[in-house]
Amino acid sequence: MRNIQASRITEEVARLCIKANTDLNQPVEEAIRAARQTEESPVGCEILDQLLENAALARAEHLPICQDTGLAVVFVEIGQDVHIEGNLEEAINEGVRRGYTEGYLRKSVVRDPIDRVNTKDNTPAIIHYEIVPGEEVKITVAPKGIGSENMSRIYMLKPAQGIEGIEEAVLETVRLAGPNACPPLVIGVGVGGNFEKCAYIAKKALLRPVGEHAKDPFWAEEEKTLLEKVNRLGIGPQGFGGTTTALWLAIETYPTHIGGMPVAININCHVARHETVVIKEEEVAR
C-alpha cells in the first residue's frame, strides 16, 4: 500500500493549472507550424503567425495563452493500492484555487447557472475519477474554455446511419461552430457507449497528444479522412476562410447497445490544454 498526502496533490494541481494555461504544449505548436506551411489563405497565414507569436509571448512572459483560462477539468487515475491521506476532492479544489489565484488566471465559475454569482476562485473543478490497477496516482489538468465548449454537440444516431452518419455529425458540428470556437480547432469525437459515456470519451479524445492516432487502424484511418473533410469546409483560421479549419481530430470509441450509436463532438480551440503528472510516494508499512 502506498501512501500519498493530499497536500502533495494540491501542489501538483496548482502547478499544472498554471503550466497548462501559459505554456502551449509542443505538439499543438508543431501542428500550427505545419499548417502555416500548407495554409492557402494569406489572411489565414497571418492568423497562424499571430497564434505562434502569442504562444511564444505567453511562454516568455508567463501570461495565459488565452484569457479564458477555463473550467478546470481534472482527470484522476487512482491506483487501487494507493491510500490518500486527507480529503482528495478538497485537495484538488484547493490546488485549483491556488493555481488560479497565484497564477493570475481568470476565475470563470459561477455557483449557480441562474443566479450566476462568481465563486471568485474558479472552484469547483470538474473532476473525473477512475480506479486503475497499481500504486500510483495520475493527474491530468485540462482547463477548457467555454467558447469552444459551447459549440460541442451530441447525436444519438441510428446504427443504420453508419460511418457516413458519424462523418455528417462531425461536419455539421464544425459548420455550426464556424468562427465561434476560434478555429483552427482540435476536435475530440466519441463514438459508442451511451449518452454520458460518449460525451466523456469525446473529452478524453482531446487529451490524446496532437499527432497521435487511434490505436485501431480502422479508426486511425477515419481520423485522417475526417480531418481532411473538415479542412475542405473552407472555414479556415478564425473563420476568415482557408484550408486550416482544424489542426487535429481524435476519435475514441466504446462498445455500445445493439440499438444505438451515440456520437459526441467536443470542440476545442487551438489552445488544447492538458498537463499530466504521475505521483509515486514513499511506501508506508501498514
Add this chain to the structure above:
Amino acid sequence: MKQITTPLTRDIVKTLHAGDTVLLTGTIYTARDAAHKRMCERLDRGEALPFDIRDAVIYYVGPTPAPPGRVIGSAGPTTSGRMDAYAPRLIAEGQTGMIGKGLRTDAVVEAMKEHGAVYFAATGGAGALLASRIESAEVIAWEDLGTEAVRRLTVRDFPLTVVIDSEGNNLYIQAPEKYRK
C-alpha cells in the same frame, strides 16, 4: 493595413469594408454579458451609461488579472453572439464599433446598417499578444463584476479584421466560399 483612431465616427465607419485589416489606436471600453445586461437596465430606467456611448467602441473581453508590473492580463475576444440580445439597443444609442469574435444575428446586422456601425474580430486565442497592445486599463464601472467589469482601455495598433461592415457585408459568409472544396 489601415490605421484608425477613436472616436469611431460614422465617417470612419463608412470607409471600412468586410475583409479589411486595421490597426486601431485610442480609447475603447470593455463589456461582456453581465455589463451589457446592466447597461440595458440603466437605459430602461432612463439613467446614464458609465461612458459616452456615442461613437464608442466596445470590446467583448474578460481579461485575466493583471500580474504585478502589467496593466492587464491576457485579453483576447470572447464570443460576440452572447451580446446579440443587447447590441442593437446600444447601436441605436450611438455605439459605432464592436470587437469580438464569432457570428452575429440578423437583428444586430440590421441595426448596424440602419445606424452605421462596424463589427471587428480580434484573433481569438491570442490573448497575450493582444494584451501587449493595451497601454492602460482602468475599471470605470461595476467593479463587483470582476473580470466582467467595464474598463476603459487605451490601445495602440490593436490588430483587427473587419468582419461585418455598415452595409451588411459579412466576411464569415463570403470568405469560406473561396476555400470550400
